[in-house]
Amino acid sequence: MSTGAVGIDLGTTFSAIAHVNHHGVPEILPNAEGDRITPSVILFEDDEVIIGNYAKQAAVVYPEQVVEFVKRHMGSTDFRFTYRGKNYSPEELSSFILAKLKHDAELRLGHRVEQAVITVPAYFNDVQRRATLRAGEMAGLQVLKLINEPTAAAFAYGLSNMDKQVRTMVFDLGGGTFDVTVVDIANQRVDVRATDGDHLLGGKDWDDMLIQHVAGAFKAKHGIDPLSDLASYHDLRQKCVSGKISLTRRPKVNIFHDFESKVLRAAVTRQDFEQLTAHLLGRCEKLTRAVLREAQLQPSDIDVVLLAGGSTRMPMVRTMLTEIFGKEPSTEINPDEAIALGAALTAAVESSRLAGEESPIDMRTSDVTSHSLGMVVYRDTALYNSKIIKRNTRIPADQTRDDYATTHDGQTTMDLWLVQGEEQDPLKASVLGHFEFYGIPARPAGQSTLSVTYRYNANGIVEVEAMDLASGQVLPHRLAGGQTSLEDLAHNRAPMQVALIMDCSGSMYGQNIAEAKKAAHSFAARTLATPNRQLAVIAFPGGVKAPPTSDLTKVQRAIDELTPIGSTPMSDGLYDARNLIRPKAGVQRVFLILTDGHPDDPDGTTSEIHRLRTSGARVITVGVGSLVQQDFLRSLASRPADYHFCGESLELEGTFINLATQLAGE
Numbered sequence: 001m002s003t004g005a006v007g008i009d010l011g012t013t014f015s016a017i018a019h020v021n022h023h024g025v026p027e028i029l030p031n032a033e034g035d036r037i038t039p040s041v042i043l044f045e046d047d048e049v050i051i052g053n054y055a056k057q058a059a060v061v062y063p064e065q066v067v068e069f070v071k072r073h074m075g076s077t078d079f080r081f082t083y084r085g086k087n088y089s090p091e092e093l094s095s096f097i098l099a100k101l102k103h104d105a106e107l108r109l110g111h112r113v114e115q116a117v118i119t120v121p122a123y124f125n126d127v128q129r130r131a132t133l134r135a136g137e138m139a140g141l142q143v144l145k146l147i148n149e150p151t152a153a154a155f156a157y158g159l160s161n162m163d164k165q166v167r168t169m170v171f172d173l174g175g176g177t178f179d180v181t182v183v184d185i186a187n188q189r190v191d192v193r194a195t196d197g198d199h200l201l202g203g204k205d206w207d208d209m210l211i212q213h214v215a216g217a218f219k220a221k222h223g224i225d226p227l228s229d230l231a232s233y234h235d236l237r238q239k240c241v242s243g244k245i246s247l248t249r250r251p252k253v254n255i256f257h258d259f260e261s262k263v264l265r266a267a268v269t270r271q272d273f274e275q276l277t278a279h280l281l282g283r284c285e286k287l288t289r290a291v292l293r294e295a296q297l298q299p300s301d302i303d304v305v306l307l308a309g310g311s312t313r314m315p316m317v318r319t320m321l322t323e324i325f326g327k328e329p330s331t332e333i334n335p336d337e338a339i340a341l342g343a344a345l346t347a348a349v350e351s352s353r354l355a356g357e358e359s360p361i362d363m364r365t366s367d368v369t370s371h372s373l374g375m376v377v378y379r380d381t382a383l384y385n386s387k388i389i390k391r392n393t394r395i396p397a398d399q400t401r402d403d404y405a406t407t408h409d410g411q412t413t414m415d416l417w418l419v420q421g422e423e424q425d426p427l428k429a430s431v432l433g434h435f436e437f438y439g440i441p442a443r444p445a446g447q448s449t450l451s452v453t454y455r456y457n458a459n460g461i462v463e464v465e466a467m468d469l470a471s472g473q474v475l476p477h478r479l480a481g482g483q484t485s486l487e488d489l490a491h492n493r494a495p496m497q498v499a500l501i502m503d504c505s506g507s508m509y510g511q512n513i514a515e516a517k518k519a520a521h522s523f524a525a526r527t528l529a530t531p532n533r534q535l536a537v538i539a540f541p542g543g544v545k546a547p548p549t550s551d552l553t554k555v556q557r558a559i560d561e562l563t564p565i566g567s568t569p570m571s572d573g574l575y576d577a578r579n580l581i582r583p584k585a586g587v588q589r590v591f592l593i594l595t596d597g598h599p600d601d602p603d604g605t606t607s608e609i610h611r612l613r614t615s616g617a618r619v620i621t622v623g624v625g626s627l628v629q630q631d632f633l634r635s636l637a638s639r640p641a642d643y644h645f646c647g648e649s650l651e652l653e654g655t656f657i658n659l660a661t662q663l664a665g666e
Helices: 053-058 090-109 126-138 149-159 203-222 230-246 270-276 278-294 315-325 338-355 486-490 511-527 552-560 570-580 602-614 630-636 649-664
Strands: 005-009 014-020 026-028 041-045 048-051 066-068 081-083 086-088 115-120 142-148 166-173 178-186 189-198 252-259 262-269 304-308 364-368 373-379 382-389 397-405 413-420 430-438 449-456 462-468 473-475 477-479 496-503 533-540 543-549 588-595 618-624 643-646
Touching: 005 090, 005 149, 005 338, 014 090, 014 338, 026 338, 041 053, 041 090, 048 053, 048 090, 053 066, 090 115, 090 126, 115 126, 115 149, 115 338, 126 142, 126 430, 142 149, 142 338, 142 364, 149 166, 149 178, 149 189, 149 304, 149 338, 149 364, 166 278, 166 315, 178 278, 189 278, 203 230, 203 252, 203 262, 203 270, 203 278, 230 252, 262 270, 270 278, 278 315, 304 315, 304 338, 373 449, 382 397, 382 449, 382 486, 413 449, 413 462, 413 486, 430 462, 462 477, 496 511, 496 570, 511 533, 511 552, 511 588, 511 649, 533 552, 533 570, 543 552, 543 570, 570 588, 570 602, 588 630, 588 649, 602 618, 602 630, 618 630, 618 649, 630 643, 643 649
Parallel strands: 005 115, 115 142, 166 304, 189 364, 496 533, 496 588, 588 618, 618 643
Antiparallel strands: 005 014, 014 026, 041 048, 041 066, 081 086, 166 178, 178 189, 252 262, 373 382, 373 413, 397 449, 413 430, 430 477, 449 462, 462 473, 533 543
16 A cells, blocks of 8 residues: 555644554644644744744744735735745745645655645635645645545545445534535445535634724723734734633633733623624524535434534534534544545545555545536626536536537637636636637638537546537647736727728828718727727728827827828738737727728738638728729628718718727627
8 A cells, every 4th residue: 555645634724634554544643843733824934934833923923924824815816925025825835834744744654755635625616726736736745636625524434434324414614714515425435415615714704703802892992903013913813712712611711912001801701702703603504504405405314413623613613503403513523633534545545546556445435516617608798607517516527518619711719718606697706717729620600610528627626628520629728818807808898909991092082081081080089988999090002000009199190191192902901900900819800991992902802801800800891982892892891780881971970980889889
């Protein structure tokens, strides 16, 4: 049996590490200080990074050098901790905690630890799970698997109850996160039926309520806020956390705090504390009842309520659970250690499988998705979350749709927005990314049919794959470039570049060019009044008068400079415009052509239009006067509604104003 794999409970407030010994029994590995759990607190001291109790105690003395509760920020790009001018991401900070656990385990075991199973809250999304994987890799670990914390706790419980058939509710309330999960244990299997939770609800929130209560009393008595000073805040936090723990055993505690030579003794009863935090307990109860409904169960259907996470020691939690289920929760496993022990069992199974050895543990687990996976679609001019894989589907899971088709000639790429969440409005869900599949063979519009497979792997991480059905080729994909957000799309703020391609042939001389300029000015003013719009001006003949810009003054100056000369080299104008405004992911391109005649080079013009349309650009044509070849101009437009004819130049301004209004809504 492989002995190098460990299980790690990477917690918000405390972390633990365990392994399966040579008897096949999981056991906690104490840290170098002899403690079975390690505070998830990091102290930067000179060139050292210190993890654990010393860091926790140092928070009062060196508050600017200490960071904690990192897990709540996992996957966030907005959170950074700065020390000596260097920024540290949540993944980097978490990797320091993991490296400490790894190092101390190696001291205990006497050999290198290279493989690990790391636990995550069941309600962690794809971004948070990927960040946890990166943290493990940065700590020098091969992460064999991510396992949901409630599933790990149920695994630890199931090992000692293999001969029973038990339906379990795992109530996991840790320092920073909360999960509640229904698990069936039978026939050497641990099968998750349903899960729900809140990754921003945990013991820290109970601490914060007590801190605010005591700080408010201090301010009322002395007129100063003890939370205004960082060192005072950390000092008060430690005292309130100690007070909360004491209230699990005693009906009343006194919390003393001194700040700026002022002293307060705050007497807090258990009843006071429970009233202060009743809304937090209410959130737990609401989610507990919700997951029962999701599993289509009644409280009486649950055989055992299993506790995980140190915050379940609060009497209010156990009382609530007893009232819901009509039985007291199980105390068979230490709630601080259950998750790490289950992770160790999973690590033993996974490492043996990887090594081709027989598993030392005759049990298997299956998990479910904690979030629905969907794609963003347009419906009735609004964005919707179209769910592909629903929440609480057993993983690994995949779903394939084969109803995707290209929409324009020669299309070689396809965009896809993925989201996680239950809301119909994708802006209220977690955006996983804007993906671009490329390498689609160039064919006429609608003749390339694609199948897209959406997948949750065993780690609960999302994978997506597309195939060209005609060739059987799996298409490569990448995160789409550009700065377009889903919110931009929802509020019609998606970037758009518009090329205004103006006929400046001799026939436009006089009143015609004057009316064309007037119409162009109105169009420019209305178009650039919409956010994320750029306008370019190209003359044929005459070339580029203004590159793409959102500066109305520059565009107006370019329009004023338009002068009728020569013939009608429309293909040259289109060539200039195509090279000026190239395809960019997430950016709409519109080419608006105004002419009062017909091009010198019809074949060249048609060829340029084909290049634009096959690259996904929209072509709008506007013809003025009796000399326009309407059928030809109509054939250049992307669709019939994109061709406009004005019998006289006087109608131009109204047409251009309508076009600008239309584009503003896209």
